[in-house]
Structures are given as structure tokens and as C-alpha cells.
Amino acid sequence: MDDERNETPLERADRNFGELLQELRVMQTGVQFLFAFLLTLAFTARFPSLDTTQRATYVTTLLLAVLAAALLTAPAAVHRVLFHLGAKPQIVRVSSRLAACGMGALVLALSASVLLVVDVTLNRAAGIAAGVGTFMVCAGLWAVMPWLLRRALVRRRAAPSGEEAPEGPERSP
Template sequence: MHERNETPLERADRNFGELLQELRVTQTGVQFLFAFLLTLAFTPRFPSLDTTQRATYVTTLLLTVIAAALFTAPAAVHRMLFQLGAKRQIVRVSSRLAACGMGALVLALSGSVLLVVDVTVGRAGGIAAGAGTFCVCAGLWGVMPWLMRRELLRRDD
């Protein structure tokens, strides 16, 4: 690993700043998704959704709420532990919260695509589009970084 000339506290401060930048990007997407989902229930076509579509809608809405809660939790953790010398713990916990938020978000995005394509094209198309969305997000957010990390660690050894 390539070390920087910084103290552990400076590293924690930098890591927290980088994490907050990442959370700003993801939180905006979650807010748009949540707003979209909230408005769906008040559209004229919503009452015509079948039981599966309604279950997909409610599940996706709740996953979006969970993602939003996980992505905003680091701010609450930081606020509650502010000036207690816990920055390294804040960074560690916040990073885990963000990772869990990404997991909830991939499911929420997949469910949203499943619902919209199901309503517009049909169930089989919805399932295929939702599964495709899941695979793309899981690949870009999970598999690709894992492969990059593995390669970097192997190169540093």
C-alpha cells in the first residue's frame, strides 16, 4: 500500500470527507427514487395494479426508505459523537452503513425497474429488466471493485 504522510487522525478526517462526498452522490439518487415512488401511489393508474405489482411497489418503497436511512445515518453518528475523539470509529461504522445502503439501493433500483417494466411491457419483461438492473449494479458496485482490490493487494504483496 502507498502510505501518505499523515497522522491517524488526519487519515480519519480525510477518509470521512471522502465518504461524505460518496454519500452526497448516492443520497441524491435515493431522494429522486423516493420522490418518484411516492408520486406513483397518487397516479390514476395505480388502483389498477395487481397484487404482485402492489407488493413490488411497497417493497421497493420500503427499501428506498432503508437506503435513505442508511445513507444519512453517518451524519447522525458524527453529530452524536462530535468532539469525543471517535473519528476513526465514526469512519469505520459509517463505511459499513454506506455499504449496507448500497445493498438496499441495488434492491430498490431493481424493484423500481421491475415494477415499471412489468406495468408497461409485462411480467416477464419486468423480471428480466429487474434482474438485469441487479446484475449491472452488483457487477459495477461489488464485483468490479472486489476484483480491483484483489489485484491491488496482489500487486502490493
């Protein structure tokens, strides 16, 4: 049993899978909109005027969006095949990894799509800057910030009873 929630390992796996599905629903909507947007671009009047680099960026972005969609929907397929085998903890573990990989593909697809649109509307340098900026914002919000929060939480839990660990980043004198 878990001390904090008083749940069995199976109850915890059920809860974790439910929470993961909620997270996937949020991400999947974004991937669907991005993918739909990308599919329509090839049929616009301006598409034939794209240069070779812009076309390569478009195809790469489209494929990254497909990869993100596949990775973010894979947990449903894993669950569908394994749910009746009593493998919920394994389903949660594999699905969590698939979701993390899907988020990685999604950040690349978002960054590349911003690069492409800004490149076409302004210029290549602005497109690269906007793409890098998009990547940095997503990486900061999706990876760095959660890592810092986790680190602070772990430090706080590791502090001796009655004594709180410092909140901010560690500083050496």
C-alpha cells in the same frame, strides 16, 4: 504515521470521513430522486389498476428506498452525536458499514423499481428480466469490479520488488 501519505491516524480518519461524505452525497441524490418518484406513483390514475403482485412490489420498493435513505443518512447522525468525543476512527468505521448496507438496500430498491415499471408497461416476465438485469449491472459495477480491482492491487503490492504480478485473472495451465 502512514508511510504513503505521511499522515497521523487522526488525519487519515478525517480524510477518510471526508471521502465517505462525498460518496454519500452522490448516492443520496439518487435515493432522493427514486423515493420521490415512488411517492408520486401511488397518486397516479393508473395505480388503482395494479394487481396484487405489483402493489406488493411497489410497497417493498418504497420501503427499500426508505431503508436506503435512512442508512445513507445515518453517518451524518453518527457524526453529529460523536464528533466531539474524539471518536473519528470509530465514526468512519461505523459510517462505512452503514454506507455499504445503504448501497445494498439501494441496489434492491433500484432493481425492484425497474421490475415494477417494466411489469406495468410491458409484462411480468420482462419486468423480472429487467429487474434482474439491473441488479446484475449494479452488483457488477458496485461489488464485483471493485473487488477485482482490489484483488489486482493487493497482488501487485505483494509481488516481490522489481517484479509485477500479472494483471488479469489467474489462469491455471
